[in-house]
Amino acid sequence: MKITDNKNIAYTKAGMFEETRFEKIHNVIFKESKEASILVAQEIATLIREKEQQNQPCVLGLATGSSPIKVYEELVRMHKEEGLSFANVVTFNLDEYYPMDKGNIQSYFYFMHEHLFNHIDILPENVNIPNGTVSSEDLYQYCIDYEMKIKSYGGLDFQLLGIGRTGHIGFNEPGSHYNSGTRSITLDHITRVDAAPAFLGIENVPRKAITMGIGTVMGAKRIILLGWGGNKAEILKKTIEGEITSEVPATYLQNHDNTTFVIDEAAAAELTRVKTPWLVTNCVWEESLKLKAVVWLSERTEKPILKLTDKDYNNNGMSGLLTEEGTAYDLNIKMFNKLQHTITGWPGGKPNADDSNRPERASIPKKRVIIFSPHPDDDVISMGGTFDRLVEQGHEVHIAYQTSGNIAVSDEEALKFAEITQALCPDCEETQSIINFLKIKTDNDIDSVEVRQLKGLIRRSESLGATRYLGLKDENVHFLDLPFYETGTIKKNNISQADIEIMCNLIETIKPHQIYAAGDLADPHGTHKVCLDTLFEALKVLKPNTYMNDCWVWLYRGAWHEWESYQIEMAVPMSPDQVLRKRHAIFYHQSQKDGVMFQGGDSREFWVRAEDRNRLTAKKYNDLGLAEYAAIEAFKRYYF
Known part of the structure; x- marks a missing residue:
């Protein structure tokens, strides 16, 4: 594995690269995906311009999913602000669900036009996306024709890839053959689980797809694979360091002589040079x-x-x-x-105690605390025991729910509440309108404003039930309803000044000594990351204020992942009674029990996940030789 061209050298200069005996594919690690995505977009733009000067078409293989979105955003920006033209570009998309209508908001046809094609000057006839409406009788020949059309252009000049947790590239699932071409394929269960949030439930995810083959992808002159986030770390290690096997189709890329994996720090976490650099x-x-x-x-x-x-x-x-x-x-x-010294039963600091070896300060005995919760249940799921301790120990605790969480309430749940309301108020026209809408709603319909309001109220009432159970006054519960979230769809808006101002206003009003925020970025639709980024932007704005000198920020995890033992800076033990209190607080979020829509790749209910993770953290501490506890919640300090 060698860096042999200027493109790879450019990535290496910007990111972190160190060739090791363990790695079989060139890869560059970036702190954040945004910078990396911009570099990838710049490489694509350079190729487009080079081909334009040669009066040749630029043939791009394109991917869908969350990984390439920032790349497409940057290409659109370059088109609008720098005059990058796509008039000479021909695109072939990797895949499409089957069957799938082009107008369906879950289709890759819709995705590509939403994120790229509607905003650039590409010729419509140069856009090629597998057709999910081809009849089953014509499907075989259609796939052959798609393959032949790629070959008629001399193959792909550039192929952009993501990677699935099964190791799939495109929809080439485990078992795919090295020489495979464009074809129909049955999706792996894990792939369907990962797609479930976008489809509002795994039962709505198609079981089949059309995909370019491994052979098609390997024929590209240049390949870039993008990998973001901790949930890709394990499969990237297998791909980069493992043996070539059909069980991890992405390992075939080890045989491609011009491939670069562009990944962020979280996705690189399991690589030997990152996880155990002393072995390298x-x-x-x-x-x-x-x-x-x-x-x-x-x-x-x-x-x-x-x-x-x-x-x-x-x-x-x-x-x-x-x-x-x-x-x-x-x-x-x-x-x-x-x-x-990370272990403490006093997350707000122990009054009148020597705090030189404790995680928190004793010098401010009664602290003002804000617990930021991205969704209306993350607070109790991830730090319900610590929340309980802070209230019990007399601190002024405030809970701030950053989003309404309305998208995670099922239509069935909303209909149930609407029908109860109608029974209490038969003449209420708005309630009848909600019922009528929900009964005729199709998969492509975005919830009406009234339905979103009802779903938000369901989450709000559940949150108040949980906070009251833990002894918090209603006036200390804040529903921020950050605007970025309120789209009615899985796709959210980017952070706006309005989002940042809402966060700043609350922090300025309370002037907290402690802020707790979700540092668990593995949620399947990205809300945690946007909420955390919004907090970080607010902290930048507020940092010059004197009161911020006394403000410490603690990041929690727990809904999907937990901090590793060596990362933990505050470990709050829970007694068996507190474990039960935390469980009961989670139970108040009834709309998120029994078949929650956004579980990610973990089929356990959130209360089970939380208890298992808290017990596992306690066991890890005990195995390291520390005291034995029933459960532990863990935190890492963020310095701003």
Whole structure:
């Protein structure tokens, strides 16, 4: 694997690249996906212009899904602001669901026009997207014709890819043959689970698709694969470091001589050079890396930290660390104490106590606290025990629900509440209008404003039930209804100044000593990330204010992932009674129980996930040699 062209050198300069014996595909890691997406768009634009100067068509293979959206946004911007023309561009999309109408908002035809084609000057006849309405009798010949049309242009000049959790590229699922061409395929269950949020339930996801083949993709002169987020980390490790196998179709790309994987830090987390860099090269042993390494070694050897030996370190590539620290004995005690000091039953700080070795300050005995919750249940799912502690210990706690969460309420649930309302108020025209709409609503219909309001009220009443149960006054519960979310569809708007101002106004009013926010970015439709980015933008605006000097920000996870042991800076133990109180608080969110629409790849209900993760965190601490607790909620501090 070598960097042999200027394109790869450009990525390497901008991102992080270090060739290792473990890696079989050139890959570059970026801190954020936005910068990486801009670079990819610039490479595509350069290719388009080069082909234009040569009076040749530029043949692009394009992908759908969340990964390439920022690339398309940047291409649109370059067209509008820099005069980038697509008049010489011919596109072939990788895939389409089957059967699927072009007008369906879940179709890839709709997606591509929504994100790219409607905003540029590409000729309509140059846009090729597999047709999901072809009859089953004509499908075989249609796929052959699609393949032949690509070949008639001399193949693909550039292919943009994403990657699925099954390792699929396009819809080439596990078992796909190396030489496969365009064809129909049955979708893997995991692929359908991942698509379920967009279709409002897995039962609505088509079971088949039309896809370009592995052979088609491999024929492209240049391939870029995009990978964003922690939920892609495991499959990217298998693809980049594993053996070539049909069970992970993306591994076939190891045989392509001009492929680059462009990934962010979260997606790269499982790569050997990121997860265990001491196995790859000599390390600069910063304190955070020391803790990470010692925790890893403890878990690998299944020994408590205090029982690790010099031999354990030397046999696992850490002799350099021992050289710095002296002996395993000294290093073990140092790292053990570091972890021990993260544990506290006083998340707001313990009054009149020495706080030099505690996560939080005792100098402000009664703190003003804002818990930001992206959806109207993330607070109790992810930090319900800590929430309970903060209220119980006398702090002024405020809950701020950043979005209405209305999109996650099923039509059936909304209809039930509308019919109850109608029974209480038979002459209410608005209620009858909602009932009529829901009874005739189709898959392509966006909820009316009235329906969205009803669904939002359902989530709001559930939230108040949970916060009252945990002893919070109603006036301390804030429903922000950030505008970016209120589209009525899965696709949300970008952050606006209005979103930031709403966040700033609440923070300015309360002047908190603590802010808790969701740092779990693996939710299947991206709301957590947008909510967190909105908070970060608000913090930038407010940072010059004196009161912000006393404000600490703690990030929680728990709905989809949890912090690794070495990342945790505050661990709040829960008693068995508090575990039950947290469970009951989650139960108030009845519309999100029993078949919740946005579960991601985890079929467990959220209360089960939360308890399992909290128990697992406690077990990890215990296995490292620390005290045994029923459950632990974990937090990482964010410095702004």
